[in-house]
Amino acid sequence: MINDLKIHNSLTRKKELFKPINPPFVGLYVCGPTVYSDVHMGNVRTFMSFDVVNRYLKHLGYKVRYVRNITDVGHLVNDADDGEDKIGKKAKLENLEPMEIVQRYANGFHQVMDMFNTLPPDIEPSATGHIVEQIEITKKLLENGWAYEKNGSVYFNVEKYNKSHEYGILSGRKIEDLQSNTRALDGQDDKESPLDFALWKKASDEHIMRWPSPWGAGFPGWHLECTVMSTKYLGETFDIHGGGLDLKFPHHECEIAQSVGATGKSPVNYWIHTNMLTVNGQKMSKSLGNSFLPTELVTGNHAMLDQGYSPMSVRFFMLQTHYSSTLDFSNEALKAAQKGYRKLANGLKTVKKLNFAQDEGSKNEQVINEIKQACDNCYRSMNDDFNTAKTIAQLFELLKKINSLHAGQLKYSEIGKEVFTKLVNTYQSFMVDVLGLKEETPAEVHPIIEALLDVYKKAKAEKNYAQVDEIRAVLKSNKLLIKDMKTGVDWAYEE
RNA sequence: GGUCACGUGGCCGAGUGGCUAGGCAGUGGUCUGCAAAACCAUUUACAGCGGUUCGAAUCCGCUCGUGACCUCCA
Numbered sequence A: 001m002i003n004d005l006k007i008h009n010s011l012t013r014k015k016e017l018f019k020p021i022n023p024p025f026v027g028l029y030v031c032g033p034t035v036y037s038d039v040h041m042g043n044v045r046t047f048m049s050f051d052v053v054n055r056y057l058k059h060l061g062y063k064v065r066y067v068r069n070i071t072d073v074g075h076l077v078n079d080a081d082d083g084e085d086k087i088g089k090k091a092k093l094e095n096l097e098p099m100e101i102v103q104r105y106a107n108g109f110h111q112v113m114d115m116f117n118t119l120p121p122d123i124e125p126s127a128t129g130h131i132v133e134q135i136e137i138t139k140k141l142l143e144n145g146w147a148y149e150k151n152g153s154v155y156f157n158v159e160k161y162n163k164s165h166e167y168g169i170l171s172g173r174k175i176e177d178l179q180s181n182t183r184a185l186d187g188q189d190d191k192e193s194p195l196d197f198a199l200w201k202k203a204s205d206e207h208i209m210r211w212p213s214p215w216g217a218g219f220p221g222w223h224l225e226c227t228v229m230s231t232k233y234l235g236e237t238f239d240i241h242g243g244g245l246d247l248k249f250p251h252h253e254c255e256i257a258q259s260v261g262a263t264g265k266s267p268v269n270y271w272i273h274t275n276m277l278t279v280n281g282q283k284m285s286k287s288l289g290n291s292f293l294p295t296e297l298v299t300g301n302h303a304m305l306d307q308g309y310s311p312m313s314v315r316f317f318m319l320q321t322h323y324s325s326t327l328d329f330s331n332e333a334l335k336a337a338q339k340g341y342r343k344l345a346n347g348l349k350t351v352k353k354l355n356f357a358q359d360e361g362s363k364n365e366q367v368i369n370e371i372k373q374a375c376d377n378c379y380r381s382m383n384d385d386f387n388t389a390k391t392i393a394q395l396f397e398l399l400k401k402i403n404s405l406h407a408g409q410l411k412y413s414e415i416g417k418e419v420f421t422k423l424v425n426t427y428q429s430f431m432v433d434v435l436g437l438k439e440e441t442p443a444e445v446h447p448i449i450e451a452l453l454d455v456y457k458k459a460k461a462e463k464n465y466a467q468v469d470e471i472r473a474v475l476k477s478n479k480l481l482i483k484d485m486k487t488g489v490d491w492a493y494e495e
Numbered sequence B: 001g002g003u004c005a006c007g008u009g010g011c012c013g014a015g016u017g018g019c020u021a022g023g024c025a026g027u028g029g030u031c032u033g034c035a036a037a038a039c040c041a042u043u044u045a046c047a048g049c050g051g052u053u054c055g056a057a058u059c060c061g062c063u064c065g066u067g068a069c070c071u072c073c074a
Helices: A041-059 A086-094 A098-115 A127-143 A158-164 A175-181 A222-234 A245-263 A294-299 A311-319 A331-353 A365-383 A388-407 A412-434 A443-461 A465-477
Strands: A006-009 A014-017 A025-030 A063-068 A147-150 A153-156 A197-202 A218-220 A238-244 A268-274 A277-279 A327-329 A480-485 A488-493
Touching (some): A025 A222, A041 A063, A127 A222, A158 A175, A238 A245, A245 A268, A311 A331, A331 A488, A365 A388, A388 A412, A443 A465, A465 A480
Antiparallel strands (some): A006 A014, A153 A197, A480 A488
């Protein structure tokens, strides 16, 4: 099963069998955020998608080194020579040190990632921590003849590179098309061609973020950091590189050119690109002003939101769609997801209470096969390019069996201990370990709820229906409900 | 304008040649002090037109519509 993982490779545009370079080790690099403002839900979607990639690879037994960078310099507001650094601009605006800006939004980013239950990367390098390496690779590219210096800046010569290599190999672009379509931006006089991109840029006098270099005071170009940091921690060629679809061109295309130019090797075996989150059919982005902040979504404090949605509901909502499809944000869809998630979360709670017992049932081959199939399908679905939507469908099938056992509609003896164990283990591991969906009510309150249930049971036995209804009401006001079953009484998260 | 995607039932969304996706909503039933939950059953599909094929939501062509990238973007 472990060898059956297939990944849609953006580079070849095909689904390919995943073969790590050096198993069981896997190198995974994902382009992280530029920390100049709060991350929005679109950003979150990408990192959540790769969180599942990371989790599933680990679940399969791979030793993953997950590297996700923090961009804290070099990302310019535009491509002009006087283009401001995003972080430097914000620092000036708020009268703070650039590193204060970086720290503030990096902290916020980590809080958000934690809220959505994404595992931290194994290495989280920052661009400013790798200035020396970026200068070194720039020197190398100059030595190798792929770059040129002009007025204290260094640019990559795309046209020259394209003569012997394929510049548009990842994004499917032809350099001729790019040339005819490139807009003439102001202030690009230093470049020999508008297609060329900066490796190192000269810092103007008012530019705050600056480092000494062989070409004078300046700062690294945006694309360079990922090349340097992925190479440093994962090697000149590594397994998987991911990022949002909008980074495919030019960012990832430039990364390939830089690596090939510096080492002669193609840097990445499998490229994965995640699709965009949309609002009313349009890409969520800060510039369009249609973005939601995670806190707004959770509290419901936004003009377009009817109510708040819990982090796990949102996580479930996003995983119901394949990462390569656009996902549209709407109240209706989120409400449906909230209910679906609660149902699955209740299953997580229920499954812990199940204890196998030899009861009066006899083996039911049909049910046994249904359970086995659904369990296997969890792996098949994830192996099919991390198809979380299909996996979730399987979990709902397993959930039905779990609930049937709990309510006594299905007998333990009908499925046998082995299949029961498989059912429980598969449900838990795919929910918690692979998809990262956890219960949201703190475990500490569970005993209190159970104590209240004891009172409820007693009142019921005494046919004290006034008190029975009262207890129901109390729990309901706390978003919990009581389940009266033939086999006993239990509680669940309200749906 | 160039390049590339996408268009599935009331809603959200899997599915890439024959086999029930799934969730939400709806309907009927079992259960129940009444309910709820749970389980069982069930209704509504593949943008349009043409082609390939024994057979297409799935492949090909055209039309219409939507979006992304081409400039910063996850």
